[in-house]
Amino acid sequence: MTVVEKAVAKLQRALGESVLSVEEFRGQTSVTLDPEAVVNACQMLRDDAELDFNFLAALTAVDYWPSEPRFKIVYQLYSLANKEFIGLRAQLSNESPEISTIESIYPNANWHEREVFDMFGVTFKDHSDQRRIIMPYDWEGHPLRKDYPLGYEEVQFTFNFDEIDKRKPYAKE
């Protein structure tokens, strides 16, 4: 039994119903949890001496707009002792994109959660410093959401040069 299998078994035993599904893809395991259970799961995975997932390797989100549940928060934990990765996933709906912070367990989640907040508009309960991190503080919208337009420059041809020029956002005299 590998460490990841043990971790999944322990999570299932400790959290019961909160473990929604376990997925294996290309040899990588990811556990989908009830958003409420993420903090407990992280605590358990880090503090269990046998599992020892002591490093938060990545924290990000995915937007599935327009389907529901809209957001998926992605956690990748790493165990230095066992040299294994495990993924945790939590799905959030569009109405209440909020989840508890895991800052108290992995302090480096601070900036990663700020980035998710900045890019997706997912808020983190009890976060110590929830500000935008990459976009300017007065930016409107959350760029990595799927309903946020990519943005591009309209190409001006001879026949429609003036028409496009009127609405082009650059400094005119």
Added chain:
Amino acid sequence: MLEQNLEITVDELRHLVSDRALEGETMLLNMGPQHPSTHGVLRLLLELDGERIVTCVPDIGFLHTGIEKSMETKAYEKALVMTDRMDYLNNLGNNLCYCLAVEKLVDLDVPERAMAIRVLLVELQRIASHLVFLATHGLDTGAMSVFLYCFREREVILDIFEMCSGARMMTSFFRPGGLWRDVPDGFEEAVRSFVESFPKRIKMYEDLLTKNPIYTHRTQGIGAISSEEALKWGLTGPPLRATGLAWDLRKSNPYSGYERYDFEIPVGVNGDTYDRYTVRIGEMRQSLRIVEQVLDTLPGGPVRSDNRKFVPPPRSELGHSMEAVIHHFKLWTEGFPAPKGSVFVAVESPRGELGCYLEGDGGPKPYRVHFRTPSFATLQTLPMLCKDHLVADVVAIISSLDPVLGDSDR
């Protein structure tokens, strides 16, 4: 769209500095984003008590280019070009990370020769990146001549990259399934001559800095951190190894055939600025060892997978094979589809753990790409490292962390 208040009041920012700042007892000093010692566009808000740092608030995002968003609109192979632009001192390393992720997602094989050449080039890139670290670190601590020597040697490596890919920095040389093309004639000689000449150079850098009292006084005991703290705050790569913890993804989770090569993980003792320097010097030597071993055992054979569903056929086939033309057309107009699912791949970049989270939705474009970049994680520790040091030390500490802002902001 989430309703939110766009106004930020002073109260919301008050927790960033100490109470003494509000009474005017300490001074708030803005450093950057255009300060030459911040290695790009890093902005720091420093709270000073005399010359001592009370708090340091890093502000990033000035080099945000929306790479993750743009990649979602491009086919897998075309999105590769954007990875070059993230960490512009580790272009090939970024290519490698992304290619490994795509290859894992679509379950694509890579020929032995391509794997070996990837390792060789990535190690050369590591040396080039560490040379830029050494150059700018020397410059920031008052050693001007190191800068000139390091950039001279880096140029030799960039010439080798140019020879392979046609570009010095934005190479896009690794492609999902292998390499863009095989290395040209004269490649081996060029690498061999670099490998022969470079140990002398490393010795020269060490002669200039390692025992130089001006340098040691400015770096020993400056910005120290313990292994536990470093791990807790997500510090990886040379800054983590400087604390004495020998964690290197090339050893712990080997990829692209690293398990075949014999090398050591240089570690430090105190986790201070000086140790981060010695670790990187050690890593350059180890990288040279790997390069030499790859050259000695370089296998022959193809450099691209012959799985035509993912890798375009060679040009020579287009003239006589209708099937090749169809594949070529399909791959360059539409791209290849990837299954629904997500993978996470982590590689050791010169700055630490570079992770790529890639999710496919069955179509030819990535549904979501996220790069867990080492500079982003490293900059988060800056307030801790700078605390109670002098303003001049901040410059030494930043350069010893070797952040690349293109990497942290993406």
